Amino acid sequence: MTENKAFKKAIRAAAEANGTSYTRTRRFMLAKESGTEPDITQLVEQAKAQLRLQVQQEYDHGRVAALKRIPDLPWHHLEEIATRHSGDVEAWIRFHRKNAEFFLVQQAEEAANPDQPQTLANARTFDFVWKLAEDLGEFAAPINFDHISYRRSDRWVRGYCDAIRGLLDDILQLQDLPTGPDTI
Known part of the structure; x- marks a missing residue:
């Protein structure tokens, strides 16, 4: 032409x-x-479809990461999600992150004042918090400005937490779990 x-x-x-x-x-x-x-409506629908796919992938990546991490987490801490936090995985993570922050500050103060009595707290108590921080970044990290100072998307975190919550719901509803003194 x-x-x-x-x-x-x-x-x-x-x-x-x-x-x-x-x-x-x-x-x-x-x-x-x-x-x-191009029809603007068609372009909008294509963009929505692409974003939905990305959101679903983020959610699924979070779920997969949680399912891979579950074997590394102590059962008594996982059980707290149901018993102390009413199934709220996010609240459980925030609770332990705050405790680890307090412990780290306390350790720093004790190191600065060696003449003061030392606490009985053990750093290994919070090993699982570091494992969560490796997966979740600053959402679970008790300190920032290190290799785990990154932020996961909200959908990724939701997928992670939903996987833990779903797995615990399934396990805690099992009727054949051993109970009582005869099972020790």
Whole structure:
């Protein structure tokens, strides 16, 4: 298709006015002229579909990470989610993150004042918090400015927490769990 000088001049003027390249403006104007301009509704639906897929992938990645981490977490800490935190995994993580923060501050104070009585707390008590922080980043990390100072997406964290909550719901509802003094 040969373009006349007036059309080329219009393309240049539109490109300058919009701050776009000549080629891009030409493609747009030709598409508009021929009726092949993309339908905005179709573009919106394509964008939504792509975002839904990305959100689902984030959620699934969080679930997979949690299921891989579960074997490293002590049962008595996991059981706290149901008994002390009413199934709220996020509250359980925040609770233990705050306890680990307190412990780290206490350790620093004791190191600065060796003449003061030392606490009986053990750093190994919080090993599982570091494992959570490796997965969840600063959502679970008791300190920042280190290798775990990153933020996971909310969907990733939700997938992680939902996987733990779902697994605990399944396990705690089992009727054949051993109970009582005869099971020791």
